[in-house]
Amino acid sequence: MSPAILLLLALGLGLAGWLAARARAWTFRRESANGRLASLPTYHAWYVALWIVLPVLVFVALWGAIAPGLVSQSVLADPAAADLPVFGFERQTILNEARAVATGAAPAVFNPQAAALVEPYRDALSHYNLIGIAVTVLIAFLGGAYAFLRLRPDFAARTKVERIVMSILLGASLVAILTTIGILASLIFETVRFFGMVSPIDFLFGTHWGPDPMANPDNPDPSRYGAVPLFWGTLFIGAIIAMIVAIPLGLMSAIYLTQYANPRLRKWIKPALEILAGVPTVVYGYFAALTIAPAIRDIALKLGVTNPSTESALAAGLVMGVMIIPFVSSMADDSITAVPQAMRDGSLAMGATTSETIRRVLVPAALPGIVAGIMLAISRAIGETMIVVMAASTAANLSANPLDRMTTVTVQIVKMLTGEGSFDHPATLSAFALGFVLFLVTLGLNFIALSVVKRYREAYD
Amino acid sequence: MTVVHDNLEPTEAKMSATDVSVFYGDKKAIDSVSIDIPTEYVTAFIGPSGCGKSTFLRTLNRMNDTIPTARVEGMIELDGQDIYRSGMDVVQLRARVGMVFQKPNPFPKSIYDNIAYGPKIHGLAEGKDELDAIVEKSLKRAGLWEEVKDRLQDSGTALSGGQQQRLCIARAIAVDPEVILMDEPCSALDPIATAKIEELIAELNGRYAIVIVTHSMQQAARVSQRTAFFHLGKMVEYGRTSDIFTNPHEKRTQDYITGRYG
Numbered sequence: 001m002s003p004a005i006l007l008l009l010a011l012g013l014g015l016a017g018w019l020a021a022r023a024r025a026w027t028f029r030r031e032s033a034n035g036r037l038a039s040l041p042t043y044h045a046w047y048v049a050l051w052i053v054l055p056v057l058v059f060v061a062l063w064g065a066i067a068p069g070l071v072s073q074s075v076l077a078d079p080a081a082a083d084l085p086v087f088g089f090e091r092q093t094i095l096n097e098a099r100a101v102a103t104g105a106a107p108a109v110f111n112p113q114a115a116a117l118v119e120p121y122r123d124a125l126s127h128y129n130l131i132g133i134a135v136t137v138l139i140a141f142l143g144g145a146y147a148f149l150r151l152r153p154d155f156a157a158r159t160k161v162e163r164i165v166m167s168i169l170l171g172a173s174l175v176a177i178l179t180t181i182g183i184l185a186s187l188i189f190e191t192v193r194f195f196g197m198v199s200p201i202d203f204l205f206g207t208h209w210g211p212d213p214m215a216n217p218d219n220p221d222p223s224r225y226g227a228v229p230l231f232w233g234t235l236f237i238g239a240i241i242a243m244i245v246a247i248p249l250g251l252m253s254a255i256y257l258t259q260y261a262n263p264r265l266r267k268w269i270k271p272a273l274e275i276l277a278g279v280p281t282v283v284y285g286y287f288a289a290l291t292i293a294p295a296i297r298d299i300a301l302k303l304g305v306t307n308p309s310t311e312s313a314l315a316a317g318l319v320m321g322v323m324i325i326p327f328v329s330s331m332a333d334d335s336i337t338a339v340p341q342a343m344r345d346g347s348l349a350m351g352a353t354t355s356e357t358i359r360r361v362l363v364p365a366a367l368p369g370i371v372a373g374i375m376l377a378i379s380r381a382i383g384e385t386m387i388v389v390m391a392a393s394t395a396a397n398l399s400a401n402p403l404d405r406m407t408t409v410t411v412q413i414v415k416m417l418t419g420e421g422s423f424d425h426p427a428t429l430s431a432f433a434l435g436f437v438l439f440l441v442t443l444g445l446n447f448i449a450l451s452v453v454k455r456y457r458e459a460y461d
Numbered sequence: 462m463t464v465v466h467d468n469l470e471p472t473e474a475k476m477s478a479t480d481v482s483v484f485y486g487d488k489k490a491i492d493s494v495s496i497d498i499p500t501e502y503v504t505a506f507i508g509p510s511g512c513g514k515s516t517f518l519r520t521l522n523r524m525n526d527t528i529p530t531a532r533v534e535g536m537i538e539l540d541g542q543d544i545y546r547s548g549m550d551v552v553q554l555r556a557r558v559g560m561v562f563q564k565p566n567p568f569p570k571s572i573y574d575n576i577a578y579g580p581k582i583h584g585l586a587e588g589k590d591e592l593d594a595i596v597e598k599s600l601k602r603a604g605l606w607e608e609v610k611d612r613l614q615d616s617g618t619a620l621s622g623g624q625q626q627r628l629c630i631a632r633a634i635a636v637d638p639e640v641i642l643m644d645e646p647c648s649a650l651d652p653i654a655t656a657k658i659e660e661l662i663a664e665l666n667g668r669y670a671i672v673i674v675t676h677s678m679q680q681a682a683r684v685s686q687r688t689a690f691f692h693l694g695k696m697v698e699y700g701r702t703s704d705i706f707t708n709p710h711e712k713r714t715q716d717y718i719t720g721r722y723g
Contacts, residue, residue, distance in 0.1 A: 262529075342566035346629070349524060350579045351556035351636065360578065365569050 003064045006136050010056035013140040014049040021048035021148060028153040039158035047157040050164050051147035052140045059139050063132055071124045072099075078120035084113065099125075187439060190432035197426040198225045203433060209396035209412070211430055213421025220426040227434060229396040233406040234438075237317045237388060238381035241402060245321025246377055250328025251370065255358055257329075258336045270333070277326040281386040288319035288391035300403055309393075314402035316392035320381050327377040328370075335369020336362050368453040375449040379442050385410040409434045463495065464710045466700030469687075472499035474538075475640055475670040476521060476558075481535035483516050483525065490516045493535065494696045496689055498640070503662060503671045505681035505702065508691035509717065514674045515563075517691070518642050521672065522558035523551050539640070556583055559633035563645040565625035567617035567632070572609050575617040575628055576600060579636035595635055603631035604661050623654025630661060634669075641665070643673040647680065659684050678718055682706050690714045 025041035037044075072095060075081060084091050097114040100106035102121035109115045151157070195203070197220050206226015215221065253273065257266050293315035300308035339362050347357040363370065385408070393405040394415055416431040474497035483491035491513045498504055498521075506514040516525070523544060525531040537544050544554050556579070567575050576596040579585070586592040596613070600606040605627045609620070617628050626646055633641055643662075647655040662671060662684045675681050681688055681702060688705040690698045690713075698705060698714045709715045 340566070342562060342564060343568060345524065345527065345562060346566040346568065346632075347578070348527060349522065349555055349560035349562075350582070350632065351552045351554075352578075352582050353552055356582050360582070361568055 003060050006056070006060045006063070006132060009133065009136055010053050010060070010140060013056070013137070013144065014053040017052045017140075017144040017148070018045040018049035021045045021151060024148070024151055025157075028151070032153050038154045038156050043157040043161050044151050044155070046161050047164075048144055048147040048151070050161065051143040054164070055139050055143045056136055059136060063135070067128050067132060071121070071128050074124040074127070075117060075120045078117070080116040080120060184439065187432055187436045190429055191436040193424075194426060194429035194433045197429070198222050203227050203430075204437075207398055211416065211421075211427035213416075213419045213425055213427040215427075217422070217425040225426070225430060227409075227430075227437070229398040230407060230409045230412050230434065231437070232398055233313065233388075233392075233396065234382055234408040234410075236400075236402070237313050237320065237392060237406060237408055238384065239378050241314060241317025242321040242324060242381045243374070243378065245318055246324045246328050246381075247374060249321075250325045250373070250377070251332055251363075253325070254329040254332035254336060255363075258333055259354055259358055259362075270330075273329060274326050276323065277330075279323070281323065281384060282390075284319050284323050285386045285390035288315050288387050292319055293391050296403070305403065308403050309405050311391060311393040311405045312403045313392050313406040316388045316390075316406075317402070319391065320384055320387050323384075323387070324377040324380055327380060328373045331373025331376065332366065332370045335366040335373075338369070339365045371449050371453050375446055378445060382408075382438065382442065383410055384408075385414055389414075409438050413438075463696045464698045464700075466698075466704055466710070468704070469700065472497070472501060474498060475500040475540065477538050478517075478520075479536045479538075481517070481520060481533065481537060483513070483520060484532045484534075485528070486530045490694055491520070492694045494691075496696060496699060498670055498672055499687065500639075500670045501667060502686040503666050503673060503684055504687040504689065505685035506672065506674045506689050506691055507676075507678060507681045507717075508697075510676075512691040513694040514689075514691040515644050517696075518644055518672060518674050519560075521640070521642055522555050522560055524555075524560065526551065556636050557638055558640040558642060559636065559638035561626070561629050561633055561641065561643045561646050564649050565622055565629050567620070567625050567628050569616065569618055571614045572600075572617050572620070572628060573613040575632050576635045579632060583636055585636065599631040599635040602634050602665070603627045604657065604664070605631055621654070623650050623657055626650060626654070626658060627661065630658075630665075634665075638669060640670040640672065643671065645674050645676060648676060655680070678706070690717065692717070 022041045022045035025037060025039075025044035029035060029037055029041065075095070075098070076084075084094060094111050094114045094117070097106070097109050097111055098117035098121045101109050101114070101118045102125055109118065197217075199222060202222035203225050205228065206223060207228045208223055208226045209229050210224045212221075212224060253269075257270055257273075261269065289311075293310055293312060296312055296315050296318075297308045297310050336358075343361050343365060344357055347361045348354075352360070388406075388408050388411050392407065394407050394411055395405050396412070397404055397406050399406065413431040413434050416428055416434075419427060421427045476498040477496070478498075479495050480493045481491060481495070482489060482493050494517055506518060508514050519525045520533050520537060521544075525533060533545060539554070539557065543549070568578060570578070573596055576599050577586075577592050580592060580595050586595055597606065597610075600609065605624060608624060609615075609628075617625065620628060626649075630641075630646075647658050650658065659680065662673065665671060673681075673684060685702045688700065688702040689696050690705065690709075690711075692713055698709060698711045700710075705714065706718055709718065
């Protein structure tokens with residue numbers, strides 16, 4: 001017995017309510033003088049069905065959260081639980097074992113103490129299951145009866161359903177916001193733990209990165225937790241090299257596609273460009289590591305650079321730039337297309353050429369969309385991991401030379417979380433601090449972009 | 462088949478169209494129209510919706526070039542030079558033949574930059590002072606200077622509809638054109654703003670050859686001295702405005718101006 005069964009029960013009851021309400025509405029319709037109702041019978045049906053299903057859903061969600069607690073409380077009240085260890089891990093293991101046997105998930109107990117608890121567990125589970133079903137049915141009946149009794153020929157079920165639908169939609173949009181808040185909360189929690197071990201000043205301003213997951217966790221060496229090389233690597237690869245590639249190419253292709261390409265060519269090129277966005281980043285990583293990086297090294301050798309590395313920030317940045325061209329170009333394309341034809345006509349009628357019109361009228365008017373696309377591209381580039389791992393190495397290095405190995409924040413997050421350190425080791429926890437900083441930086445970028453756009457946009461409406 | 466009144470004084474034609482037909486794909490939108498546009502008068506094109514008067518207007522500065530399927534046949538001359546000849550500089554043509562659109566379309570820039578746009582791209586001003594002078598002169602001619610002189614850096618789109626349209630006229634004037642084409646310039650404006658534009662047209666008359674397309678027969682009667690009546694892609698009748706409205710030679714013209722259709 002589980003929430004799934006309660007949900008099925010709710011849907012069944014909802015269907016019954018739906019059919020009953022529709023039948024009821026049809027009788028209204030037959031009895032009324034002109035055969036008209038304030039709302040169609042289906043709206044009456046949906047009104048009743050929603051009144052049955054939604055309260056039950058709320059109850060099931062709450063019940064799912066509190067029922068396990070109630071069950072274990074009643075088990076612990078059993079005399080057989082009296083001689084359990086009072087605290088900690090062992091007590092929990094025994095309880096879990098007993099429950100697994102009681103629900104049939106495990107064949108037999110390992111710990112003899114758990115054996116005595118299986119029976120109380122079984123009793124408690126069936127007891128609370130019965131309560132759950134009873135309350136579900138009760139709630140469904142109360143909700144259904146309340147709604148059903150309100151049905152009248154002139155009942156405005158249509159507007160009521162509209163309002164319920166609106167609140168469902170509101171709930172759906174809240175999910176995303178609440179998830180963001182949840183993510184942030186968990187990040188902050190672990191970040192605070194990390195900053196309790198390593199000072200934020202060492203972390204934010206130190207220039208050497210090399211956490212040792214095997215070192216004594218109680219006494220971390222703060223000089224190994226300087227994240228500046230990571231921030232620099234992220235910025236250099238994601239926001240500088242990649243953008244030098246992506247912004248001009250993306251913008252120019254958007255301008256070509258919207259202003260010069262004939263429709264038949266556009267129909268081919270635009271989807272082809274958007275395919276780039278669908279290539280898995282691992283594949284880009286291969287390309288960067290096996291083709292671009294060696295090529296860059298060969299060119300560097302020919303130019304007289306001594307001992308260039310096979311892994312370089314340049315290789316990762318270039319490929320990353322190509323990867324995000326579609327983000328820049330498709331947003332720019334959309335916003336240039338959205339500039340009213342009247343603007344274009346006005347400029348052309350002044351005797352401007354197409355390229356003058358683009359430069360002086362269309363791009364300024366489309367700027368908000370273009371900047372939004374660039375911001376999206378930067379966030380995407382900053383968050384990219386795979387290409388960097390494969391083409392720019394995982395070694396932190398503070399250098400302005402694009403031919404050097406470099407690494408980024410996201411790469412180190414992966415490395416620290418999958419490393420050998422225990423979960424509460426500062427090296428592992430540093431991943432959360434890095435994630436938190438990344439989150440703040442992306443948030444800040446978006447915020448700045450929004451205010452820049454608001455300030456400088458040339459609004460045409 | 463076009464009736465041209467024979468009592469017209471001889472004038473020097475600024476622009477003249479000879480047997481002009483316009484096609485959108487296979488559809489013929491204008492059927493062999495011939496007309497002279499005089500410098501010293503305002504010429505009005507009237508006719509019911511879809512009669513082709515706007516299409517014809519847009520052939521005069523080759524704005525139809527921006528529509529991929531449009532094709533123009535026949536000859537249109539500006540000062541005796543065919544504007545559709547190969548090697549014609551369309552950019553120069555549009556600087557000489559300016560246009561004002563149906564819906565005011567100021568650029569989303571400051572009032573100053575809206576006016577300065579044309580002079581800048583055509584290199585008409587050397588230095589900021591000259592540009593300032595052009596902006597001031599154009600706004601004065603368009604009768605907008607007094608209203609906006611203290612807020613030249615405000616956005617052009619923040620003005621009222623009538624002010625926006627006068628801004629667009631000022632923008633067209635700023636490149637010192639010889640002809641100004643107006644495509645129903647008052648159809649999106651209220652009566653007071655319309656009256657102001659009409660006054661402005663009267664003031665500009667003589668300095669520029671003006672062609673105005675209008676839905677409103679009263680407006681044609683008020684602002685123009687020459688009127689051409691279009692119907693189903695053909696120019697039906699052309700003559701003095703006063704004659705067209707009081708003594709039309711064609712029955713279709715008479716039906717239209719007496720409100721029987723359109």
